[in-house]
Each structure stands twice: as structure tokens, then as C-alpha cells.
Amino acid sequence: MTATVPGPTVRSEPAGERATSATATVDRRRRRRVVLLYAGLGIALVVAALVAGGSGQLSIPINEILGSIAHRIGLDVGSMPSHPRGEYTLWNVRFSRIAMAVIVGGSLAVAGAAMQGVFGNPLAEPSVVGVSSGAAVAAAIAIVFSLRFAGDWSIPVCAFVGGLVTTLLVYALSRSDGRTEVVTLVLTGIAVNAVAGALLALLMFVGDTQARESIVFWQLGSLNGSRWSYVVVVAPLAVVGVAIALACARSLDLLALGERSARHLGVNVERLRIVLIVVVALLTAAAVSFCGIVAFVGLIVPHLVRMVTGPGHRVLLVASFLAGALVLICADTVARTFVAYTDLPLGMLTSLVGGPFFFWLLRRTRRTSGGWA
Amino acid sequence: MSHPTTSSAALTATGITLSFGRRPILDAVDLQVRRREVLALVGPNGAGKSTLLSVLAGDLTPDQGEVMLEGRSLGDWKLREMSRRRAVLTQEHRISFPFPAVDVVRMGRAPWRGCPEEDEDERVVAESMSTADIEHLAGQPFGLLSGGEKGRTSFARILAQRTGVLLLDEPTAALDIGHQETVLAHARGQAAAGAAVVVVLHDLSLAAAWSDRVALLHHGRVTAEGTPREVFTAPLLSLVYDHPIDVLTHPGTGDLLVLPDRRSLMSREETA
Secondary structure, three states, rough: OOOOOOOOOOHHHHHHHHHHHHHHHHHHHHHHHHHHHHHHHHHHHHHHHHHHHHHHOOOHHHHHHHHHHHHOOOOOOOOOOOOOOOHHHHHHHHHHHHHHHHHHHHHHHHHHHHHHHHHHOOOOOOOHHOOHOOOOOOOHHHHOOOOOHHHHHHHHHHHHHHHHHHHHHHHHHHHHEOOOOOOHHHHHHHHHHHHHHHHHHHHHHHOOHHHHHHHHHHHHHHOOOOOOHHHHHHHHHHHHHHHHHEEEEHHHHOOOOOOHHHHHHOHHHHHHHHHHHHHHHHHHHHHHHHOOOOOOHHHHHHHHHHHOOOOHHHHHHHHHHHHHHHHHHHHHHHHOOOOOOOOOOOOHHHHHHHHHHHHHHHHHHHOOOOOOO | OOOOOOOOOEEEEEEEEEOOOEEEEEEEOOOOOOOOOEEEEOOOOOOOHHHHHHHOOOOOOOEEEEEOOEEEEEEOOOHHHHHHOOEEEEOOOOOOOOHHHHHHHHOOOOOOOHHHHHHHHHHHHHHHHHHOOHHHOOOEEEHHHHHHHHHHHHHHHHOOOOOOOOEOOOOOOOOHHHHHHHHHHHHHHHOOOOOOOEOOOOHHHHHHHOOOOOEEEEEEEEEEEHHHHHHOOOOHHHHHHHEEEEEOOOOOOOEEEEEOHHHHHHHHHHHH
């Protein structure tokens, strides 16, 4: 039974109307920004994909790319790539790489946004809970001991399992009395990261020169060699992860009020947390296992999106996916074209740009949003 | 130890005992919160007021004893169902992301998602904001509001939840005297409309003015319970608060005024 609330005795009717119009203005302004952002990101994504498809050692003009795509979907318009290897390069090397960039960038950004929501701290990041370092250790084990139980996929499988196990371990260690204190979780993550770093160092010490090189390369992160067969494995994981994260968007908003208040509003905080932590581990490990560690995407992208759309998670998660995809396509294009005939490590590039950018972001956000909670 | 559950009791606590580590906080507390009344929890610092409120809200599970909401043990309620029956205003008003005030108030409607009541959302939110006098803050990020504005925004969120049981932990903290009165008057209005309201208060004159019943906590026990006039007597308050306290009746309005007797303290200062 709900108590019906009497009209306020002190305030009169016009006040209510004023509130409605004030909120309407806030909503209208925000809706316009969101529509603009979606449209902008969508267009930018298409343009970036076309540019990325055309650039490289073998340059393909945009009209030929469009012609090739039209031809594939059954429209006989436009010109096909003129270079004899153009069609093959486009579909078997570049497009698979772009698809991978979309999935990896989008997944990392969504994982970051979800994680920040779970921790209620805009500074949380997938690597904080140890997914990336756990994945790195497992992948390094596969490399050093030449594990071939799943053929070419042995390293990715190991990385994925390692990331998931590490995350669950961190979660189990930081739980007490059926609850998880955020500070404990973050500190446990730091400890796990330290141990993982030591194990990685040990593995590099133990391994032979070739293994050492593979580990270093993997740690640097790259989209080089992204085949369609990998894309097919990663895509469903990304779709499932993003879908679950979106389903939790409303609860994530409530969680911003703190665990107690979220619980008072009917959110099963413990369940939400574990579901999202598994989702984050899934997204991050799946993204990282084929391409190595690509840092900062999960941190920077949600921050930027939040500045435009505000912190509401439904918009934030979708926009973060698009923006993450865009960032990674651009970063990867730069990585493989900046120096001719060289594939620069993508992870190095994102960290190089992301680090200082994050620092600037930190100062700016602290000034404008009233500090961190 | 068992209170008979009367039909008007919305929330019943029986034999609540709780300790943090080896420190006992609550000791066999019995409490009934009835519909159509405001119950004030008062007592000195560390008496267990907020802890008791947390137990009533289901945040803390007592070592012994049980809390029943509408005749059902708190553990048997689904969180979502419970959030449609009782709202809790916590002492702390924090938020991790810069949500604008209007979004914070809208969060109070979350329990009604998917229910027919959802259609009322915008009207309820506008009404609640108007009641808490925060319409002009609608677009402001919650984190940038002053302490009192945060308190009022959170109060609007609780109101938007439209529940029959309200648990308010120091709703008047950081509020100016005008807003203190408005908030408590509205809590009183809710009770008049059938709600059961529990409010933790430090200001005894406020408690006397706005509550129907008072429970005075001391060392984790309910030392006295009854109407403000029954509980707020100079000897009892002086003993519990360990400070000389005067209780007067306002000559004009007849309100109960609870004031510290400063003479002894001042003379002590002077002799020192």
C-alpha cells in the first residue's frame, strides 16, 4: 500500500510547472547533444573505416573501396580495385583488421565504462582488477612452454582464461561478510597486478630468446594479423558482453548513489557487481587475448563521452562502444602507416597519447565536476 | 520480549541486539513504528540511533532479534518489493558521477519501473522537487550543490519513491531553519496521509514539535518511549545527555522547548 502524498502545503501550483519546464529544458538540451554525438560518431566511424581500408603499403582510392563493397552485396556499380591484389588485401587483410579494431576498441571502452560504474569511481579501469596482467601471465605461460593444445588459438584461450581467473580471484579475495568494499577491491587488484608483473618477469627470464620476443610483442599490443577467424571468435563475446552491460545500465546509474542507497532503491548490489565483473573480464580478456595489451582505451573513452552526454549509463555505454571503435581504428591506421613498412606497436601508441591526455583529463574533470567521490 | 503486532504497525523491531566486534551497539531494542505517526529517534552521540535505523532499513542484520515490515520479516522481502514500501534517507549524500539534480530525483522512481505507476513519473518528480524547493537546481550537477541543497535533493528523491514507510537519518542536518521546518512539516504531512515515518533527530525542540512519539536511546537501549511531553523531562534528559537541560513551554505557542542550562557550565568556566 502506498501512501498518497498530499499536495505540498507551502508551495503552490506554478512552482510545480516551473520545475517541469526547467527539467524539460535540461532534457531537451541533453537529447540534442546525444543525437549529435551518435550522428557524429556514426559518420566518423564510416569515414575512418574507409580511410583505414584505403591506406597502407597498397593504396586503394575510396571510390574503388565503395565499388568493391557494392559489388560484394550484389550491386554492380562503381569501379573495382584496380590493383591485382587490391580486392584480396581489402577483404582478407584490411577489413578483418578494421572489424577487429571495432570489436576490441568498443569492448575495451564498454568494459571501462562498466567498471567505473561498478566501482563508482571514474578512475577505475579494467587493468585495475588484474584482467590484463592475469591474461598476460597466462599467455606468457603458453608462449614459454609452447602450449599447442588448441593450435593457433592456444595463446588467446590461455589469455582469456587467465584474465577471467584473475578477476574472480581478486573478487573472492576482496569479499568479506558478503560485501565488497571498493577500497579493498582496488588494493587487492594492485597486489595481484604486482604478483602478475613478477610472474611475467620470471617467465621472460626463463624463456628462450624467441619466447621472450613474442611476450614483449604481445605485451606491446597490435592488431597485426587479425584474421576473420579471430574476429568470428571475438564478436559473439563482445555482443554478449555489451548486451548484458546495457541491461544493467539503469542499475549502474543507481549504484552511483552508493551501495546503501542503491540497495534501498531495490538494486541487488552484490549480484549486479558479480555479473558486471564477469562481463568486464569477458570483454577485456576477449579483446586483449588476440591483440595484446591496448591500454587507456577503457579509461579515456568513457571519460570523453561522459563530458558530452553526462553520466547516464545507457547512453554512455552505447556511445563508448562507438567512440572506442573509432579511436582504435584511427590509432591502428596511424600505427601501421606512420612509418612506412613498419607496424608500430598499437599499445605503445595508445599509452603514449593516452597517458598525458588522461593527466589533463584528470585535472580538468576535478575542476569542473566537484571532485571525485 | 515479544510485542503484539497491531494492525497499525508498519515496522516492528523485536529484541534487536547488535555489536560491532566486541562493542555492543544495540541491546534488546523493541520498537514499533505505526502508520499515521512520526516517531523520532533521539539520544546522545553513539547511542545507536543510526545503527538502529540501518537495522530497520535492512542494511544491517542484527545478531539477535527480528525486524518485520508489514508483518513480514525483512529477509523474506525482495529488495525491489521492499523499495516500493519503504524509502531511506541516509546521512551521507554522495554521488560518484556528476548527475544533474533532476536525474538524482528521478532515481527515486526506479522501483516503479514496469509498474502502472511509472506513468506518473514526471509528475511525481516535479512535485517532489517543488516540495523540497529545488526546482531551480534541476540542471546542476549534484556534486556541486551545497550540503543543504544535497540534503534537499536527496529528500526529494525519497519523496519521489512514494512509499508508505519513510526512514530519515538526520534529514535536517545542514539545512537552514526554514528548510528544516519545511522538510519536517512534509514528513508530518506524509504521516497524516497514512505513512509511517521514523526520523533520527539531534535537535530536541524540533523532535518535540514535529513528532508524535519519541524513543530516547541511551547506550543502545530505549530508555524512554512516549509522547514528547512524557519523554522530554528535565531530569531524564539531563541524566541521558550528561548535561543540565531545561524543558520549557513556549508562553505563546505552547510548544515544548528543550534548552541546555548553561549556567553551571559558565560558572564552571569562571571558577576554572
